[in-house]
Amino acid sequence: GIQVEQSPPDLILQEGANSTLRCNFSDSVNNLQWFHQNPWGQLINLFYIPSGTKQNGRLSATTVATERYSLLYISSSQTTDSGVYFCAGLDRGSTLGRLYFGRGTQLTVWP
């Protein structure tokens, strides 16, 4: 079946710390991407990363498709990084654009 699992479910950091969020996905999932839901509820697309590594400022992501996992790195965290981070992917066997999400990691960054 289609499974997208994230860990940890909750993460509390002090400002300036680094963190790694993990997403494991089943073989039927591809086209992995990461989203951030900020405290105002907006869902922002961070990375489209079916494989390889990408970086955007203090954030970077790596997907090892052959081992069915993706990692999101946040360096020098800031309070504005707080919110819920979701990974999501598509059903490999479908031509439709439906995304399957994990349950998210709730990140709280304290000043």
Add this chain to the structure above:
Amino acid sequence: EAGVTQFPSHSVIEKGQTVTLRCDPISGHDNLYWYRRVMGKEIKFLLHFVKESKQDESGMPNNRFLAERTGGTYSTLKVQPAELEDSGVYFCASSQEKGGRTDGYTFGSGTRLTVV
């Protein structure tokens, strides 16, 4: 360009009432999706429009939910009658491509629905 717009941003209604959520996708995007996040759980797919046609409505929870997309532009999601378990955040997203590369997905800010 304007993003995906949803309104209202918040809605509090009593059990048994009707609520209509609206989504205005990015102009020119044929694909429009509705998703929902119930408190603490994953974001779940509800349905997918291609222009004015329902491409996939397998995620709609029951017949109390009705989605329409008039003329292939904006979309509405009506819940009638609302139940307590319908509470959550309803997201709309649009994209130009149906599948494959989905970095063209743009989500709206969501409508937080609370049924009391």
